[in-house]
Amino acid sequence: MFSRLTFFGIAFFFSLSSLGQSSLKLTGEKIHSENDRIIIEGNVKAEYENMKLETQKLIYLKEEKKIVASGKVRFLRGAIQFTCDRLVYFTEEKRGKGEGNLKGKYDKWYFTAKKIEFDEKKIKLFHVKYTTCNLSPPHYHFQAKEAIFYLKEKVVAKGNSFFLGRIPLFYFPYFEYPLKDLPYGWVHKLGSSNKKGLFLLSHYNWYCNPELRGRIYLDLLEKRGIGEGMDAEWKKENSRFYIYGFQFQEKEKYYEKYESREGAREGKDRLKRWKINFRGIKFNNESIVAFKFEKMSDPFYNLDFYSEETKKGWSEYPLKRKPETYLFLEKNSPLYTAGIKGKWKVNYFQKILEEKPTIYYSLPLYPLNWGEYSLQSNISYLSKEPDGEKSLRILSTQSLTHPINIGNWEINPRIYFSLDFYEEDFKEREYCGYRLRFSKRFFNINPSRTSLFLPYFTLVGRTPSFSSQNSLPYFEEKDRIKGMRGLNTGFWGNWEWGERCFSWNFSGKGIKKGEKEEKTIFQEWSWKITDFLSFEGFHLFDLNENRRNYDSFSLVLKRKTFRVKCGYNFSYPEEENISLSSKWKISDIWNLKFYERYNIEHSFSEESRITVEKKLHCWRMFVMLKSEKRVGESRDWEILVGFRIIGI
Incomplete structure (x- = not known):
């Protein structure tokens, strides 16, 4: 019986050859043919040019030239391979989509x-x-x-x-x-601005091999000064290291405008501003070691050099004013994972702390597993040194979880206990509470491609109790915080018919902390009418005392040669703005980009950008005109000309 059914599959292959589809081959244990479709079941294999597919059941629709596969589907095409529960593939257009327990790999990337x-x-x-x-779980x-x-x-x-x-x-x-593998070698950006004058931002991407590469920077700004720097990145299979350093020599006239800022540098070296960053990670199957060291000359460095570092492509938390240093260690075993993280921060912006360090250590022990039970524990230590006096805080948290499945419902209860001890008047606080998460599929109608899910709703509860290690009672603290109760819920839906597709996400949150209540509703939606026209938007509704609502609506027009997006954004009670962006592909080597934004309410501002880009095989050139106007400030304008040349 098996050999005869396989023969039928081969006969079907030859029948498709006569119709001009010579590369399509289908085999299986059981084949049933109708006027408009072929149904194959049992160890099904399909091949079409460089595509290979294995599944338990396959339906081939002749007129649509479409493959519909279900049941442990394995798909392979070139460097793409994945497994899923359901797959639709159009043989002529060479496109498809899959869902359900999706795991795969593209080149060196693993994904779920x-x-x-x-x-x-x-x-x-x-x-x-x-x-x-490629480890499970990944580092x-x-x-x-x-x-x-x-x-x-x-x-x-x-x-x-x-x-x-x-x-x-x-x-x-x-x-x-x-x-x-190879980045652009030389990158030059020449421009002019009313604040910076004429300027040239340039860097060179040096490249030794796929494991070692970096950049050399040189910036010349007419009104500000000269900057130079360098970074390097070294990658191995189980380790990553990165180092960055940049120094800028400010001009006296420019820096005088900002010397009055609290924390600004003084003395002869105040015009030399610099930043260094060094970070790395090393891991194996049993442990992880990660560290970071960051230091800068003054707290305003990231703020003043935000635009330059963004244009370089290096802008990790560009507006973060506090440099951060930390060390992270983790150890894995079959029963538990233990880790420790130590932080050292300098807060320049609080007179109390000045430049005294804040040290933070964390020892998470997660999770300890016994069957389906999981115990997670965390101990944190925080130390501050304001004006030479030390203060510390110790926080210990333990939680126990055990998933429960009842029919289509999945319940994930979590019970936790926390002890918070801090040296200020030797106070001590205890918390205990619960968190229950319920998940269930609401309904799913496959023929019309309609699905609506109730992914979760969560009940939260926390009850604090207080004690003191000295003779003074602290009823004020106990009366001020009376615990937390609340509910988080949400669901999402997706409807498709023909080319049209409508999706909607909804979530709501209601939490009560003592006498205060927090209530918010969030909605996000998108409506694809055709491949050319679509709408999208979101709405955040704040039900608290100081209400602040957000609305956004956008119209998107898309073709192969252009994309236009017109948006309206509203934030009550602060601002309202309209934006228009577009990208036009004039030819294979010319692109045109346009962006316009108007803030039309309380703080009027306007921003415009026009960019013309030309692409060739070994180099790219672009010209950008940028203009921005804010309330109470003069108009800031900038012309930027960029060159990118491939080189090693």
Whole structure:
């Protein structure tokens, strides 16, 4: 029986050859043919040019030239490979989408996601985690709402967070990472500004091998001064190291405007401003060691050099005024993971602290597993030295979790206890509480591609009690904080019919802390009417006493040669603005970009940008005209001409 059914599959392959689809091959244990479709079940294999597919059930729609696969689907095409529960693939257009238990790999990147859409030029992943670490769990990973892999070019992600182990370290609203080995060698940006005068920003990307590369900087600003610097990055399979240093020699006339700022440098060397940054990580199957050292000449360095560092492409927390140094250690075993993190900060902006350090140590022990039970513990130590006097604070937290499945419901209870001790008057506070999370699929109608989920609702409760180690009672503290109760809930839906697609996310939060209540509602939606026209927007409704609402509506027009987005943003009671952005592809080598934003309410401001870009094989050139006007300030304008030349 098996050999005969396989023979039918081969006969089907030859019948497609007669129709001009010579590269399509399908085999399986059981084949059923109808007028408009072929149904194959049992160890199904499909091959079409460089695409290979394995699944348990496959339906081929002849007129639409579409493959619909379900049940442990394994897909392979070039450097792309992944597994999922459901897959749709259009053979002629070479595009498809999959969902359900999605895991895969592209080149050196490993990913897990809720949904994937792909074609010949890109891979689009939704609610994705991705990393280059092949261990399980990975030592580090990125987590994003949406990530697009432009094949052999770059990765672009929105709402991107970076995790070291289980600890989130950084958040990037927009993240871009190149996939090409060789960067542009020389990059020159020539411009003019009413604040900076004529200026030239240039750097050279030096490249030794894929493991070692860096940049050399040279900046010349007519009204400000001269700057030079260098960075280097060294990557190995189990380690990463980065060092950055930059020094700027300010001009006397320019710096006089800012000498009155609190924390500004004084003396002969006040015009020499600098910044250094050194960080690294080394890991293996059992442990992680990560560290960072950062120091700058004055607290206003990041603020004053924000635009220059952004144009260089190096802007890690550009507006963060506090330099940070830390050391992180983690040890893994089959039963537990233990880690310790020490921080050292300098706060320039509080007269009490001046330049005294704040030291913070954390010892997380997570998780200790016994079957389905998990115990997590954390101990933190904080030390400050205001005016030579030491103060410390110790916080200890323990939590116990155990997931429960009842039918389609999943319940994740968490019970926790915290002890907070701080030296100020030797106070001590205790907290105990609970957190219950319920998850269930609401409904899912496959034929109309309609789905609506109730992903979670969470009950939160915390009850504090207080005691004191001296003879004075502290009833004021106890009366001020009376615990926390609340509910978080949310659901999302997705409807598709033809080319149209409408998605909606909704979440609500109601938390009571003592006498105060926090209530917010958030909605996000997008409506794709056609491939050319779509709408998107979000709404944040604040139900608290000091209400502050946010609304955003955008119209998007898209074609292969242009993309236009017109948006209206409203924030009550502070500001209201309208923005218009567009990108036009005039030809294969010419691009035109336009951006305009008006703040039309309480603090009127206006910003305009026009950019013309020319691309050739070995170099790129762009010209940008930027103008900005704020209330009470003179108009700031800037003309920028940039050259990027490939070189090693």
